[in-house]
Amino acid sequence: MxxxxxxxxxxxxxxxxxxxxxxxxxxxxxxxxxxxxxxxxxxxxxxxxxxxxxxxxxxxxxxxxxxxxxxxxxxxxxxxxxxxxxxxxxxxxxxxxxxxxxxxxxxxxxxxxxxxxxxxxxxxxxxxxxxxxxxxxxxxxxxxxxxxxxxxxxxxxxxxxxxxxxxxxxxFEVEKRTVLQGIVKPLDIVVLVAPIDSSAPEGRLILPQVQTIRDALDKACICIVVKETELECLLKEKGIKPDLIVTDSQVFGFVSKIVPNEIPLTSFSVLLSRMKGAFEQYLKGTPYLDKLKDGDKVLMLESCTHQPTCEDIGRVKLPMMIRKYTGKDIKCEAVSGLTKIETPLSEYAMIIQCGGCVATAKQIHSRLQPALDMGIAVSNYGLAIAYMNGIFNRVTAIFK
Ligand code: SF4
The missing domain is CATH 3.40.50.300 (P-loop containing nucleotide triphosphate hydrolases)
Incomplete structure (x- = not known):
C-alpha cells in the first residue's frame, strides 16, 4: 500500500x-x-x-x-x-x-x-x-x-x-514495504486490538490502525477490530483462531497474557517501525534500557504534533514505565513533529522513536542518523514497551 x-x-x-x-x-x-x-x-x-x-x-x-x-x-x-x-x-x-x-x-x-x-x-x-x-x-x-x-x-x-x-x-528509493508485508497471506484472520481510552481521538481510529486495516484488506485477509476488553471473549467464547494479532503497544502487557503463545503477536508501532524506521538499529538499541543509570536523559521522538493528553504515551505512560522498569531516576523529554531538536543529542543516553505513521522513511532516517552516528542507542515505542513487558522476542519473532 x-x-x-x-x-x-x-x-x-x-x-x-x-x-x-x-x-x-x-x-x-x-x-x-x-x-x-x-x-x-x-x-x-x-x-x-x-x-x-x-x-x-x-x-x-x-x-x-x-x-x-x-x-x-x-x-x-x-x-x-x-x-x-x-x-x-x-x-x-x-x-x-x-x-x-x-x-x-x-x-x-x-x-x-x-x-x-x-x-x-x-x-x-x-x-x-x-x-x-x-x-x-x-x-x-x-x-x-x-x-x-x-x-x-x-x-x-x-x-x-x-x-x-x-x-x-x-x-534513492527506500525499499517499498507495506505494513503487513511478508507476514500474512490471503484469508488469514488478522485481529487488531485498539484501546479506546481518553488518549484515543474522538470518533475515529488513529492512522497506524487505519493503515493496518487497509493493508489487511489489500492482502485479502479477514480483519477483525476489537478493544482489549473484548479480546478474551473473541478468542475463547467466539472461538476465533487468529493467524496474527496486532495490538496497540500500550496494552501489550495485558494482551500478551490473554493471547496463547502459539498465536503470533506484534504491535502497530513495531509494524510501522519495520516499514519505515531504523528497524535493525532499534533491535540492537532496545536492550540499552537495562543500562540506563540514575540521571540519564531519554528523548521521545514523535513525528506528529498531536495534542498531548493526561494519558499521553510519550509524555506520561512510557516515562513512567521506564522509571518503574529500571528503578532509576530517568529524565524523559518529548519532541513532537519534525522540528529541530534544540537540546544537543549528546545529552541523551537513549532515543525512543514513535511509529512515525505520518513521516516518510527518509524523514525518520534523517532524524535518527545523527544519534546513530554518535553511538546513541535508539529504540521504538512498541519495541521498548515489549522489552519492558518481557515479550520482545515474541513480538519480533514473526520477522525472523
Ligand atoms: S506520528 Fe507517531 S505519535 Fe503521531 S500518531 Fe503516528 S505513531 Fe503516533
Whole structure:
C-alpha cells in the first residue's frame, strides 16, 4: 500500500542563494503563484510548502526555502531553517545563477551527501548571465551529474526537471514495504486490538490502525477490530483462531497474557517501525534500557504534533514505565513533529522513536542518523514497551 497522506508524500526542497529565482521556478513548475517572487533579496522568509501532482513523479510536497546566503537581520535564523528543511526532504533542487558556485553551494552539496539526500543542480536566469563551461564543469565534478541549464521556464524545461527528479528519487528509493508485508497471506484472520481510552481521538481510529486495516484488506485477509476488553471473549467464547494479532503497544502487557503463545503477536508501532524506521538499529538499541543509570536523559521522538493528553504515551505512560522498569531516576523529554531538536543529542543516553505513521522513511532516517552516528542507542515505542513487558522476542519473532 502506498500511503497518499500529505505527510507521506515525497518532499522536494528548492534551495539556493537569495535571488537565484527559486520561487519563480516553483511557480513555473506548479503553474501556480505559490511563492512570492521579488527582485529583492530575502523575499522567502520561512519554508513554504505546497502539495502538488508532479508529472511523472506523482503526489509530492514542494518546499520553497529562504536563501542560503541570507544576510538580512533575521537571516541567520532563516538559513538555519532552510538547512533544517534539508533533513525533511526526499530530494533537493539546488538552484544557481550568474555562475556562482562557491562555498555555499559546496557546503550544501556536502550536507546532501551526508544526509543521503539526492540533489539535482539547476542553472536559472540564463537571460541574465549564461552558464559558462567552467560552471558546468564545476557542477559535474561536485555532483557527478550534469548541470541542468534552463533556457526559460517553458513547459518543456519544467518537464526536464520532473524527469530528473523522477530519476534521482527512484535511484534513492527506500525499499517499498507495506505494513503487513511478508507476514500474512490471503484469508488469514488478522485481529487488531485498539484501546479506546481518553488518549484515543474522538470518533475515529488513529492512522497506524487505519493503515493496518487497509493493508489487511489489500492482502485479502479477514480483519477483525476489537478493544482489549473484548479480546478474551473473541478468542475463547467466539472461538476465533487468529493467524496474527496486532495490538496497540500500550496494552501489550495485558494482551500478551490473554493471547496463547502459539498465536503470533506484534504491535502497530513495531509494524510501522519495520516499514519505515531504523528497524535493525532499534533491535540492537532496545536492550540499552537495562543500562540506563540514575540521571540519564531519554528523548521521545514523535513525528506528529498531536495534542498531548493526561494519558499521553510519550509524555506520561512510557516515562513512567521506564522509571518503574529500571528503578532509576530517568529524565524523559518529548519532541513532537519534525522540528529541530534544540537540546544537543549528546545529552541523551537513549532515543525512543514513535511509529512515525505520518513521516516518510527518509524523514525518520534523517532524524535518527545523527544519534546513530554518535553511538546513541535508539529504540521504538512498541519495541521498548515489549522489552519492558518481557515479550520482545515474541513480538519480533514473526520477522525472523
Ligand atoms: S506520528 Fe507517531 S505519535 Fe503521531 S500518531 Fe503516528 S505513531 Fe503516533
Amino acid at each position: 502506498e500511503n497518499k497522506t500529505k505527510e507521506n508524500r515525497k518532499h522536494i526542497g528548492f534551495f539556493g542563494r537569495c535571488n537565484v529565482g527559486k520561487s519563480s521556478l516553483i511557480n513555473a513548475l506548479t503553474n501556480q503563484e505559490i511563492s512570492i517572487v521579488s527582485a529583492q533579496s530575502g523575499t522567502t522568509t520561512d519554508v513554504v510548502k505546497k502539495s502538488i501532482e508532479l508529472y511523472g513523479v506523482g503526489a509530492v510536497v514542494l518546499l520553497d526555502t529562504a536563501g542560503l546566503d541570507d544576510n538580512t537581520v533575521l537571516g541567520e535564523q532563516r538559513v538555519k531553517s532552510s538547512k533544517h528543511a534539508l533533513t525533511l526532504v526526499d530530494a533537493a533542487v539546488l538552484v544557481i545563477s550568474e555562475n556562482k558556485v562557491g562555498d555555499i553551494e559546496k557546503d550544501f552539496l556536502e550536507q546532501c551527501k551526508s544526509l543521503s539526500v539526492p540533489c539535482i543542480v539547476v542553472y536559472n536566469k540564463q537571460d541574465v548571465e549564461k552558464a559558462t563551461e567552467q560552471t558546468k564543469k564545476q557542477v559535474a565534478e561536485l555532483t557527478n551529474s550534469q548541470l541542468l541549464v534552463l533556457e526559460d521556464h517553458s513547459k518543456e524545461q519544467m518537464l526536464q526537471i520532473s524527469s530528473k527528479l523522477k530519476d534521482v528519487l527512484s535511484s
